Amino acid sequence: MQKPVYQRAWFMVLPVVLIVSFSAIIPLMTVVNYAFQDIFGPDSRYFVGTEWFTQILGDPDLREALGRQLLFSSAVLAIEIPLGVGVALCMPRKGFWVSACLVLLALPLLVPWNVVGTMWQIFARPDIGLAGVALNSIGFDYNYTGDTLDAWMTVLVMDVWHWTSLSVLLCYAGLQAIPDAFYQAARIDGASRWAIFRFIELPKLQGVLMIAVLLRFMDSFKIYAEPFVLTGGGPGDSTTFLSQKLATMAVGQFDLGPAAAFSLIYFLIILLFSYVFYTVINNLGKGVS
Amino acid sequence: MTTSNAAATDQSAAELENKTAARAKPARRKASIGSRKRFIGLGLYIFFLMVPLYWMLNMSLQPNSEILGTFSLWPQTLTFDNYIQIFTDPAWYTGYLNSIKYVALNTIISLTVALPAAYAFSRYSFMGDKHLFFWLLTNRMAPPAVFLLPFFQLYQTVGLFDTPLAVALAHTLFNVPLAVWILEGFMSGVPREIDETAYIDGYTWPRFFVRIFLPLIKAGVGVTAFFCFMFSWVELLLARTLTATEAKPIAATMTRTVSAAGIDWGLLAAAGMLTLVPGALVIWFVRKNIAKGFALGRV
Numbered sequence: 001m002q003k004p005v006y007q008r009a010w011f012m013v014l015p016v017v018l019i020v021s022f023s024a025i026i027p028l029m030t031v032v033n034y035a036f037q038d039i040f041g042p043d044s045r046y047f048v049g050t051e052w053f054t055q056i057l058g059d060p061d062l063r064e065a066l067g068r069q070l071l072f073s074s075a076v077l078a079i080e081i082p083l084g085v086g087v088a089l090c091m092p093r094k095g096f097w098v099s100a101c102l103v104l105l106a107l108p109l110l111v112p113w114n115v116v117g118t119m120w121q122i123f124a125r126p127d128i129g130l131a132g133v134a135l136n137s138i139g140f141d142y143n144y145t146g147d148t149l150d151a152w153m154t155v156l157v158m159d160v161w162h163w164t165s166l167s168v169l170l171c172y173a174g175l176q177a178i179p180d181a182f183y184q185a186a187r188i189d190g191a192s193r194w195a196i197f198r199f200i201e202l203p204k205l206q207g208v209l210m211i212a213v214l215l216r217f218m219d220s221f222k223i224y225a226e227p228f229v230l231t232g233g234g235p236g237d238s239t240t241f242l243s244q245k246l247a248t249m250a251v252g253q254f255d256l257g258p259a260a261a262f263s264l265i266y267f268l269i270i271l272l273f274s275y276v277f278y279t280v281i282n283n284l285g286k287g288v289s
Numbered sequence: 290m291t292t293s294n295a296a297a298t299d300q301s302a303a304e305l306e307n308k309t310a311a312r313a314k315p316a317r318r319k320a321s322i323g324s325r326k327r328f329i330g331l332g333l334y335i336f337f338l339m340v341p342l343y344w345m346l347n348m349s350l351q352p353n354s355e356i357l358g359t360f361s362l363w364p365q366t367l368t369f370d371n372y373i374q375i376f377t378d379p380a381w382y383t384g385y386l387n388s389i390k391y392v393a394l395n396t397i398i399s400l401t402v403a404l405p406a407a408y409a410f411s412r413y414s415f416m417g418d419k420h421l422f423f424w425l426l427t428n429r430m431a432p433p434a435v436f437l438l439p440f441f442q443l444y445q446t447v448g449l450f451d452t453p454l455a456v457a458l459a460h461t462l463f464n465v466p467l468a469v470w471i472l473e474g475f476m477s478g479v480p481r482e483i484d485e486t487a488y489i490d491g492y493t494w495p496r497f498f499v500r501i502f503l504p505l506i507k508a509g510v511g512v513t514a515f516f517c518f519m520f521s522w523v524e525l526l527l528a529r530t531l532t533a534t535e536a537k538p539i540a541a542t543m544t545r546t547v548s549a550a551g552i553d554w555g556l557l558a559a560a561g562m563l564t565l566v567p568g569a570l571v572i573w574f575v576r577k578n579i580a581k582g583f584a585l586g587r588v
Contacts, residue, residue, distance in 0.1 A: 003414040012409035013421065015402040016465055023462040024428050027439030034438075083334075090331040102576045104335050107342070110568030114525045114540045115561040122348055122558055123341040128356055130344045161341065164334075166583055173580035211584050222432035225525040225540075243434040243526075250438040251530060263435040274430045278423050 028267075034260035052261035061237070062245060062262070069221060069242045076159055076220045081213060083160070084167025085205065089197070091172050102172075105165040117229025120158040124230075144231065148238040155227050155239050159220065167212040174208035175201060214277040218270065242266060342565075348558035356554045371559035384542030385563065387453060388522065391538070394457035396517040399464040400510070407472035408498065412481065425466035433526050436462065441530055451533045459531055460521045467520065468513050471582055475509025476502075512582040515575045519568065539564060 035052055039045045056062060087105075092098055111119070126132035126143050135142040144154040178201065186196045224243035227233065233240035246266060250259035348356055349371055350364040359365065375381040409415070410422060440459050441450075449455040483505070487497040503510065525540040532538060543560050575582070 003412065005415065006413040007415050009409035009413040009415045009418075012405035013415075016406040016425070016469060017421070019398070019402050019458075019461050020425065020428060020465055023440075023458055024431075024436075027436045027443055030439035030442065031435070087331060087334045090327040090334075092328075092331075099573075099576050101331065101335070102579065103572055104338065106572055106576070106579055107565075107569065108338055110519055110523070110565065110572060112523045112525065112540055112564050114543065115564050118543065118557055118561050119341050119345045122554060123344050128348075128360070128554065130340065130362075133360055161338065165338070169580040170584055173584065208584060215583070218430045222434065224432075224434060243432050246432075246434040247437055247526065250434070251441065256438065259438060263438075266432055267435050270430050270432060271427055274427045275423070277430070278426055 031260045031263050034256045035264050038257055048257070052257040053265070056258055056261045056265060062242075064237070065240055065242050065245045068238075068240070072156070072223070072241060073217055073220045075156055076163070077213060077216055079156070079160055080164045080167055080216055081209065083164050084212065085171050085209070087164070087168045088171035088175055089201075091168075091175075093176075102169070105168055108162050108165055111162070113225035114229050116158065116162050117226045120154065120161075120226075120230050124154050146235055148235055151231050151235060151239050155230060158226055158230060159223070162226065163216060163219070167209075167216065170208040170212045171205055174205045178204050210280055214273070214280070218273055218277070221270065221273075345558045345561055348554055349562045351555055353553060353555050371555045372563075374556060375559055375563065381542060381560070384537060384539035387532070387536050388528075388538040388540070389567070391453040391456040391460070391528070391536070392518055392521045394453055395460045395464055395521045396514055398457060399461055399468045399517045400514060402461075403465055403468035403472055403513070404503075404510075405498075407469045407476055408502070410469065410473045411476035412484065422469075425469055429463050429466040429470070431462070433463075433524070437526065437530055440527065444531055450531065451535045453536050455531045456528050456536065456538070457521075459527045460524060464517045464520055468517055471513045471516060472506070472509055474581070474584075475506045475512075479505050508578055512575050512578040515571055515579075516582050518571065522564075522567065 036047060036049060037045045038048045038051075091101055108116075121129075123129045124132045124144050126136055132142060132144075141147075142150055144150045182200050182204075183196065186200055191199070222243050223241055224247065227239045227241060228244055231239045233244050246259060246262055249255050249262060347362070347364060350367055350369070352366060352368050352370065355361075355365060410418060436459075444450045444455040444459070449458070479502070483501065484497070487501050492501070525538075528538040529541045532541065539560065543557060572579070
């Protein structure tokens with residue numbers, strides 16, 4: 001059914017527009033202001049055009065950070081989405097255990113992000129952590145503060161621990177929505193477990209999987225607190241992602257111009273993905289009942 | 290468990306009458322082996338989720354000498370000193386109070402402004418509605434780091450710096466769009482005939498909204514409140530940047546454990562465990578709808 005046109009609905013939306021303008025548009029305009037000027041003080045500011053942008057885009061450090069960020073986000077998706085589908089398929093379908101599992105699964109999502117870092121720090125330290133001590137005692141020379149590969153693995157496993165439940169929950173909700181008749185029809189046809197998954201469950205999961213992929217991509221793309229607490233971006237710069245670079249530049253060194261230019265580029269990348277997300281979600285509403 | 294028990298009784302029943310049900314038996318046995326494999330998979334995953342949590346609990350109940358001295362899987366000398374210190378030292382417990390203050394404030398603000406907006410988006414079409422919706426979405430997706438510097442200056446200029454209200458307002462950046470999205474999803478599930486009937490019965494819009502519509506989307510409001518609470522509670526970067534001493538959140542207080550003498554691991558673990566309590570308390574109430582919330586009301 002078509003929604004009726006009603007221009008006065010704007011009044012209902014107005015509070016949201018005002019409050020989000022205050023917390024989004026004003027700050028964003030400040031960033032734009034900084035990105036094109038060199039500011040020494042309230043009275044001495046010079047228009048510098050695109051100088052900061054050229055500087056940021058040419059910065060090899062930042063290019064490396066962007067590369068790391070893309071690598072990290074791809075790795076996160078490659079692990080968390082299939083694992084989420086697998087675990088969701090293992091979930092019981094009804095009874096008390098469903099609620100218990102849902103609560104246990106959702107628990108990592110509620111841990112404050114810096115505490116996730118703290119927890120894995122305690123868990124993975126080679127001297128006092130369970131995982132660190134266990135890995136060292138079975139012969140691995142594991143030390144996440146010294147070795148780049150170990151640090152990466154730890155950050156990745158931490159993210160899997162933290163966020164896989166999100167894709168499990170989404171897939172589980174998608175699986176619940178499949179009517180029993182589909183499975184009965186498959187049984188009559190004598191379909192194998194794989195065929196049921198491939199031709200019934202996977203197509204029906206398409207919508208939720210899309211949401212999971214995009215949410216995970218965007219949230220992993222702006223990851224900050226967890227690696228910051230766990231490794232501090234080290235060893236060296238090996239686990240420093242974009243958000244941390246930006247935070248250091250903006251409030252650590254107060255490099256206003258470059259930080260603002262960096263912010264705008266970062267924001268545009270996210271905007272691009274948001275647009276894809278929005279289009280996909282909108283089309284989902286039309287295609288799937 | 291219940292399913293595997295049921296499968297087991299099924300199986301013995303099948304054995305009792307194996308002459309009549311000879312053909313059903315192999316299929317059932319196969320199913321029960323399959324479900325056992327599934328439970329092992331799920332069990333392993335939940336074990337993986339729980340081990341780091343257990344380890345933090347373990348640490349929080351040990352004195353530091355034991356944490357650094359002996360390695361053990363459970364506390365040898367059980368102590369609650371770490372928790373007692375947090376509950377008696379104002380520098381610690383005000384961190385929790387500050388966090389709860391801005392989280393509560395943010396949840397209230399977000400829900401109040403999002404409810405009418407979500408109704409408008411779900412019921413009417415108006416000029417620029419799609420663009421507005423997209424603009425809201427971009428704010429949910431924006432990296433908080435982008436807004437770090439301008440927020441810092443904006444709130445200092447308007448004199449809100451280092452107050453819970455500053456953090457609450459800053460968190461509306463991602464919570465208001467999220468709330469609009471989730472609520473819109475839930476509201477679209479309510480048939481429009483209900484609105485029309487109410488208007489014919491002479492209800493005004495505010496009375497209809499509060500008396501009839503809100504009770505219908507109770508679950509949605511609950512889930513939205515939960516998500517606003519959660520995303521405000523877990524955020525660190527903005528909360529830490531917008532506060533100094535007066536409104537310092539627990540996330541920032543936790544860095545206090547790092548001193549010249551090294552890190553106070555026991556205290557850090559205890560503080561971490563306590564941050565889990567609010568989430569663990571409320572999650573039971575939204576367990577059924579949590580997936581719908583993450584899918585922005587669209588599953």
